[in-house]
Amino acid sequence: MRTIVDAAYTGGNKSALSVKKPKVVFVLGGPGSGKGTQCANIVEHFGYTHLSAGDLLRAEINSGSENGTMIQNMISEGVIVPPEVTIKLLEKAIMESENDKFLIDGFPRNEENRAMFESVTGVVPEFVLFFDCSEEEMERRLLSRNQVAKWVGRVWSWVRWGNGQTWFEPKCGRVDDNIDTIRKRFKVFVDSSLSVINYYNSKGKVKKIDAGKPVAQVFEAVKAVFTPIDDKAAA
Numbered sequence: 001m002r003t004i005v006d007a008a009y010t011g012g013n014k015s016a017l018s019v020k021k022p023k024v025v026f027v028l029g030g031p032g033s034g035k036g037t038q039c040a041n042i043v044e045h046f047g048y049t050h051l052s053a054g055d056l057l058r059a060e061i062n063s064g065s066e067n068g069t070m071i072q073n074m075i076s077e078g079v080i081v082p083p084e085v086t087i088k089l090l091e092k093a094i095m096e097s098e099n100d101k102f103l104i105d106g107f108p109r110n111e112e113n114r115a116m117f118e119s120v121t122g123v124v125p126e127f128v129l130f131f132d133c134s135e136e137e138m139e140r141r142l143l144s145r146n147q148v149a150k151w152v153g154r155v156w157s158w159v160r161w162g163n164g165q166t167w168f169e170p171k172c173g174r175v176d177d178n179i180d181t182i183r184k185r186f187k188v189f190v191d192s193s194l195s196v197i198n199y200y201n202s203k204g205k206v207k208k209i210d211a212g213k214p215v216a217q218v219f220e221a222v223k224a225v226f227t228p229i230d231d232k233a234a235a
Protein backbone atom coordinates (compact mmCIF):
# COMPACT_ATOMS: atom_id res chain seq x y z
CA MET A 1 0.00 0.00 0.00
CA ARG A 2 1.29 3.44 -0.91
CA THR A 3 1.67 5.67 2.14
CA ILE A 4 1.60 9.45 2.12
CA VAL A 5 5.39 9.33 2.62
CA ASP A 6 5.88 7.07 -0.44
CA ALA A 7 3.72 9.47 -2.42
CA ALA A 8 6.39 12.14 -2.07
CA TYR A 9 8.73 10.08 -4.24
CA THR A 10 6.42 8.96 -6.97
CA GLY A 11 5.75 12.25 -8.63
CA GLY A 12 3.03 14.80 -8.55
CA ASN A 13 1.79 14.37 -5.01
CA LYS A 14 2.74 16.69 -2.22
CA SER A 15 5.21 15.56 0.40
CA ALA A 16 3.67 14.80 3.76
CA LEU A 17 6.07 17.34 5.26
CA SER A 18 4.75 20.16 3.12
CA VAL A 19 1.47 19.65 4.99
CA LYS A 20 2.95 19.17 8.48
CA LYS A 21 5.39 22.11 8.02
CA PRO A 22 7.76 21.14 10.85
CA LYS A 23 10.25 23.60 12.34
CA VAL A 24 13.69 22.24 11.46
CA VAL A 25 17.21 23.07 12.62
CA PHE A 26 20.07 21.36 10.78
CA VAL A 27 22.97 20.39 13.06
CA LEU A 28 26.17 20.07 11.06
CA GLY A 29 29.88 19.65 11.74
CA GLY A 30 32.64 17.17 11.09
CA PRO A 31 32.59 13.61 12.44
CA GLY A 32 33.29 13.82 16.18
CA SER A 33 32.56 17.55 16.46
CA GLY A 34 29.94 16.80 19.15
CA LYS A 35 26.65 16.97 17.22
CA GLY A 36 25.01 14.05 19.02
CA THR A 37 26.25 15.15 22.45
CA GLN A 38 24.94 18.70 22.09
CA CYS A 39 21.66 17.58 20.52
CA ALA A 40 20.94 15.55 23.66
CA ASN A 41 21.40 18.74 25.72
CA ILE A 42 19.23 20.81 23.39
CA VAL A 43 16.41 18.23 23.58
CA GLU A 44 16.47 18.42 27.38
CA HIS A 45 16.36 22.22 27.53
CA PHE A 46 14.41 23.33 24.47
CA GLY A 47 11.87 20.60 23.67
CA TYR A 48 13.12 19.57 20.24
CA THR A 49 13.07 16.01 18.91
CA HIS A 50 16.53 14.81 17.87
CA LEU A 51 16.82 12.93 14.58
CA SER A 52 20.33 11.72 13.73
CA ALA A 53 20.58 10.73 10.07
CA GLY A 54 23.41 8.31 10.94
CA ASP A 55 21.33 6.68 13.71
CA LEU A 56 18.33 6.31 11.37
CA LEU A 57 20.55 4.66 8.75
CA ARG A 58 22.07 2.30 11.36
CA ALA A 59 18.54 1.41 12.58
CA GLU A 60 17.57 0.67 8.97
CA ILE A 61 20.51 -1.77 8.70
CA ASN A 62 19.45 -3.48 11.94
CA SER A 63 15.82 -3.73 10.82
CA GLY A 64 16.89 -6.12 8.06
CA SER A 65 15.60 -3.81 5.33
CA GLU A 66 16.36 -4.57 1.68
CA ASN A 67 18.66 -1.52 1.61
CA GLY A 68 20.54 -2.71 4.70
CA THR A 69 23.58 -4.22 2.98
CA MET A 70 24.04 -1.24 0.69
CA ILE A 71 23.82 1.20 3.65
CA GLN A 72 26.20 -0.93 5.74
CA ASN A 73 28.79 -0.98 2.94
CA MET A 74 28.55 2.77 2.41
CA ILE A 75 28.85 3.60 6.13
CA SER A 76 31.86 1.25 6.45
CA GLU A 77 33.53 3.22 3.66
CA GLY A 78 32.49 6.59 5.12
CA VAL A 79 30.64 7.63 1.97
CA ILE A 80 27.25 9.30 1.68
CA VAL A 81 24.16 7.16 1.18
CA PRO A 82 21.80 8.11 -1.74
CA PRO A 83 19.58 10.98 -0.62
CA GLU A 84 16.25 9.32 -1.35
CA VAL A 85 17.05 6.64 1.27
CA THR A 86 17.97 9.11 4.02
CA ILE A 87 15.18 11.58 3.21
CA LYS A 88 12.57 8.83 3.35
CA LEU A 89 13.78 7.82 6.83
CA LEU A 90 13.75 11.44 8.02
CA GLU A 91 10.27 12.05 6.63
CA LYS A 92 8.94 8.92 8.29
CA ALA A 93 10.45 9.87 11.67
CA ILE A 94 9.06 13.40 11.46
CA MET A 95 5.59 12.20 10.47
CA GLU A 96 5.53 9.61 13.27
CA SER A 97 6.38 12.23 15.89
CA GLU A 98 3.80 14.42 17.56
CA ASN A 99 6.38 17.16 17.98
CA ASP A 100 6.74 19.90 15.39
CA LYS A 101 10.32 20.96 16.25
CA PHE A 102 13.24 18.83 15.04
CA LEU A 103 17.02 18.86 15.25
CA ILE A 104 18.24 17.09 12.13
CA ASP A 105 21.76 15.95 12.98
CA GLY A 106 24.26 15.01 10.25
CA PHE A 107 22.03 15.98 7.34
CA PRO A 108 22.30 17.43 4.68
CA ARG A 109 25.81 16.13 4.15
CA ASN A 110 26.19 17.20 0.51
CA GLU A 111 24.52 19.39 -2.10
CA GLU A 112 22.46 16.47 -3.38
CA ASN A 113 21.07 15.83 0.15
CA ARG A 114 20.25 19.51 0.54
CA ALA A 115 18.66 20.15 -2.83
CA MET A 116 16.53 17.01 -2.76
CA PHE A 117 15.33 17.58 0.82
CA GLU A 118 14.23 21.12 0.04
CA SER A 119 12.58 20.24 -3.26
CA VAL A 120 10.83 17.07 -2.05
CA THR A 121 9.64 18.35 1.34
CA GLY A 122 9.42 22.10 0.75
CA VAL A 123 10.99 22.52 4.20
CA VAL A 124 13.80 25.04 4.71
CA PRO A 125 15.68 25.12 8.01
CA GLU A 126 15.07 27.88 10.56
CA PHE A 127 18.84 27.98 10.92
CA VAL A 128 21.92 25.76 10.75
CA LEU A 129 24.00 25.04 13.82
CA PHE A 130 27.59 24.45 12.73
CA PHE A 131 30.03 22.85 15.16
CA ASP A 132 33.47 24.00 14.13
CA CYS A 133 36.27 21.78 15.45
CA SER A 134 39.84 20.92 14.41
CA GLU A 135 40.52 17.54 12.79
CA GLU A 136 43.09 16.68 15.49
CA GLU A 137 40.46 17.09 18.22
CA MET A 138 37.75 15.24 16.24
CA GLU A 139 40.14 12.35 15.58
CA ARG A 140 41.00 12.11 19.29
CA ARG A 141 37.32 12.06 20.22
CA LEU A 142 36.33 9.41 17.66
CA LEU A 143 39.16 7.07 18.62
CA SER A 144 38.27 7.48 22.27
CA ARG A 145 34.55 6.87 21.48
CA ASN A 146 35.69 3.60 19.91
CA GLN A 147 37.79 2.67 22.96
CA VAL A 148 34.93 3.42 25.35
CA ALA A 149 32.58 1.23 23.26
CA LYS A 150 35.10 -1.63 23.30
CA TRP A 151 35.45 -1.47 27.09
CA VAL A 152 31.68 -1.40 27.55
CA GLY A 153 31.54 -4.53 25.36
CA ARG A 154 34.25 -6.29 27.34
CA VAL A 155 32.57 -5.53 30.68
CA TRP A 156 29.23 -6.67 29.28
CA SER A 157 30.66 -9.98 28.11
CA TRP A 158 32.46 -10.42 31.44
CA VAL A 159 29.18 -9.96 33.31
CA ARG A 160 27.37 -12.23 30.88
CA TRP A 161 29.87 -15.09 30.95
CA GLY A 162 30.80 -14.62 34.59
CA ASN A 163 34.55 -14.81 34.21
CA GLY A 164 37.34 -12.44 33.35
CA GLN A 165 38.44 -14.53 30.34
CA THR A 166 35.96 -13.62 27.68
CA TRP A 167 35.42 -16.25 24.98
CA PHE A 168 35.34 -13.72 22.27
CA GLU A 169 36.32 -10.13 21.67
CA PRO A 170 32.90 -8.50 21.44
CA LYS A 171 32.17 -6.49 18.31
CA CYS A 172 31.32 -3.16 19.81
CA GLY A 173 31.36 0.42 18.72
CA ARG A 174 30.90 1.74 15.22
CA VAL A 175 32.37 0.06 12.17
CA ASP A 176 33.45 3.50 10.91
CA ASP A 177 35.30 4.65 14.07
CA ASN A 178 38.65 3.26 12.91
CA ILE A 179 41.50 5.47 11.76
CA ASP A 180 41.24 4.62 8.03
CA THR A 181 37.50 5.31 7.81
CA ILE A 182 37.79 8.35 10.09
CA ARG A 183 40.27 9.91 7.60
CA LYS A 184 37.92 9.11 4.70
CA ARG A 185 35.02 10.74 6.61
CA PHE A 186 37.12 13.88 7.16
CA LYS A 187 37.81 14.04 3.42
CA VAL A 188 34.11 13.62 2.60
CA PHE A 189 33.33 16.40 5.09
CA VAL A 190 35.78 18.82 3.45
CA ASP A 191 34.97 17.83 -0.14
CA SER A 192 31.17 17.54 0.12
CA SER A 193 29.69 18.79 3.40
CA LEU A 194 31.40 22.16 3.76
CA SER A 195 29.69 23.38 0.59
CA VAL A 196 26.30 22.92 2.30
CA ILE A 197 27.48 25.07 5.21
CA ASN A 198 28.76 27.68 2.74
CA TYR A 199 25.41 27.63 0.94
CA TYR A 200 23.44 28.34 4.12
CA ASN A 201 26.05 30.87 5.22
CA SER A 202 25.37 32.83 2.03
CA LYS A 203 21.71 32.89 3.12
CA GLY A 204 22.67 34.21 6.58
CA LYS A 205 21.42 31.03 8.27
CA VAL A 206 24.56 29.63 9.87
CA LYS A 207 25.19 29.90 13.62
CA LYS A 208 28.79 28.86 14.09
CA ILE A 209 29.89 27.42 17.43
CA ASP A 210 33.47 26.86 18.60
CA ALA A 211 33.14 23.13 19.29
CA GLY A 212 36.73 22.50 20.36
CA LYS A 213 35.98 23.42 23.98
CA PRO A 214 34.69 21.18 26.80
CA VAL A 215 31.06 19.98 26.51
CA ALA A 216 29.66 22.43 29.09
CA GLN A 217 31.30 25.45 27.47
CA VAL A 218 30.08 24.43 24.03
CA PHE A 219 26.57 24.11 25.44
CA GLU A 220 26.72 27.65 26.87
CA ALA A 221 27.27 28.92 23.32
CA VAL A 222 24.51 26.65 22.00
CA LYS A 223 22.08 27.89 24.66
CA ALA A 224 22.67 31.47 23.59
CA VAL A 225 21.55 30.54 20.08
CA PHE A 226 18.36 28.80 21.20
CA THR A 227 17.31 31.21 23.94
CA PRO A 228 14.72 33.55 22.44
CA ILE A 229 15.73 37.19 22.25
CA ASP A 230 12.94 38.23 24.67
CA ASP A 231 14.20 35.77 27.29
CA LYS A 232 17.73 37.15 26.95
CA ALA A 233 16.44 40.68 27.57
CA ALA A 234 14.53 39.52 30.67
CA ALA A 235 17.51 37.59 32.08
Ligand SMILES: Nc1ncnc2c1ncn2[C@@H]1O[C@H](COP(=O)(O)OP(=O)(O)O)[C@@H](O)[C@H]1O
Pocket: 029, 030, 031, 032, 033, 034, 035, 036, 037, 038, 141, 142, 144, 145, 211, 212, 213, 214, 215, 216, 218
Ligand atom coordinates in the same frame (compact mmCIF):
# COMPACT_ATOMS: atom_id res chain seq x y z
N1 LIG B 1 33.16 19.13 23.72
C1 LIG B 1 33.65 17.89 23.82
N2 LIG B 1 34.84 17.66 24.40
C2 LIG B 1 35.34 16.40 24.49
N3 LIG B 1 34.71 15.28 24.05
C3 LIG B 1 33.50 15.46 23.46
C4 LIG B 1 32.92 16.76 23.31
N4 LIG B 1 31.72 16.61 22.69
C5 LIG B 1 31.57 15.29 22.45
N5 LIG B 1 32.63 14.59 22.92
C6 LIG B 1 32.88 13.15 22.81
O1 LIG B 1 33.37 12.95 21.48
C7 LIG B 1 32.78 11.80 20.88
C8 LIG B 1 32.01 12.24 19.62
O2 LIG B 1 30.89 13.02 20.03
P1 LIG B 1 29.50 12.94 19.27
O3 LIG B 1 28.54 13.81 20.02
O4 LIG B 1 29.11 11.52 19.05
O5 LIG B 1 29.92 13.66 17.88
P2 LIG B 1 29.31 13.58 16.42
O6 LIG B 1 27.86 13.20 16.54
O7 LIG B 1 29.50 14.96 15.86
O8 LIG B 1 30.14 12.55 15.70
C9 LIG B 1 31.90 11.16 21.94
O9 LIG B 1 32.62 10.12 22.56
C10 LIG B 1 31.61 12.31 22.92
O10 LIG B 1 31.42 11.84 24.23
Ligand SMILES: Nc1ccn([C@@H]2O[C@H](COP(=O)(O)OP(=O)(O)O)[C@@H](O)[C@H]2O)c(=O)n1
Pocket: 029, 030, 031, 032, 035, 036, 052, 053, 054, 055, 057, 074, 075, 076, 078, 079, 080, 081, 082, 086, 105, 106, 107, 108, 109, 113, 176, 185
Ligand atom coordinates in the same frame (compact mmCIF):
# COMPACT_ATOMS: atom_id res chain seq x y z
N1 LIG C 1 23.08 12.44 5.66
C1 LIG C 1 23.82 11.36 5.92
C2 LIG C 1 24.27 11.10 7.25
C3 LIG C 1 25.06 9.99 7.49
N2 LIG C 1 25.39 9.17 6.47
C4 LIG C 1 26.26 7.98 6.67
O1 LIG C 1 26.34 7.64 8.04
C5 LIG C 1 27.71 7.75 8.48
C6 LIG C 1 27.74 8.13 9.95
O2 LIG C 1 27.07 9.37 10.11
P1 LIG C 1 26.89 10.01 11.56
O3 LIG C 1 26.20 11.33 11.39
O4 LIG C 1 26.28 9.03 12.48
O5 LIG C 1 28.42 10.25 11.99
P2 LIG C 1 29.02 11.33 12.98
O6 LIG C 1 29.27 12.58 12.18
O7 LIG C 1 28.00 11.55 14.06
O8 LIG C 1 30.27 10.73 13.52
C7 LIG C 1 28.35 8.74 7.50
O9 LIG C 1 29.78 8.63 7.45
C8 LIG C 1 27.70 8.29 6.18
O10 LIG C 1 28.26 7.09 5.70
C9 LIG C 1 24.95 9.44 5.17
O11 LIG C 1 25.26 8.71 4.24
N3 LIG C 1 24.15 10.52 4.92
Ligand SMILES: [Mg+2]
Pocket: 035, 036, 052, 054, 106
Ligand atom coordinates in the same frame (compact mmCIF):
# COMPACT_ATOMS: atom_id res chain seq x y z
MG1 LIG D 1 26.75 11.64 15.63
